[in-house]
Amino acid sequence: MSSKxxxxxxxxxxxxxxxxxxxxxxxxxxxxxxxxSKLSGKSVLNLDEAFKINDTFFPKSDLRTLFSELIVKNEKSA
Structure with missing residues (x-):
């Protein structure tokens, strides 16, 4: 079992x-x-939540960098 x-x-x-x-x-x-649970990957963090976190706390950071695992996961399922 992975502990990533x-x-x-x-x-x-x-x-x-x-x-x-x-x-x-x-x-x-x-x-x-x-x-x-969402940040540990046990439940789903949706893109709206990711945008809200990014915009509120890290507006100068790139969403794709902060949430790279989420972006990759969505690209694979598309």
């Missing part, structure tokens, strides 16, 4: 900017547990 960390670029930026999962949960109007 999902959204590693996002998590690195969160650490640099002191953004917590709870901060993101508030913006998405979700529980901390739900957001944690």
């Amino acid at each position: 960390i999902m959204f590693s670029n996002l998590r690195a930026e969160m650490a640099r900017e002191n953004i917590t999962i709870q901060d993101i949960a508030k913006v998405l109007n979700r529980s901390r547990e739900t957001v944690s």
Whole structure:
């Protein structure tokens, strides 16, 4: 079983900017547990949520870089 960390670029930026999962949960109007599940890949993080996180916390960062795993996953399913 793989222990790959999902959204590693996002998590690195969160650490640099002191953004917590709870901060993101508030913006998405979700529980901390739900957001944690989404960021760990256990449940689906949709593109609308990715855009909201990007626009709110990391407006100067490229969405494709922060959410590269999500972009690749969507391209494969298209």
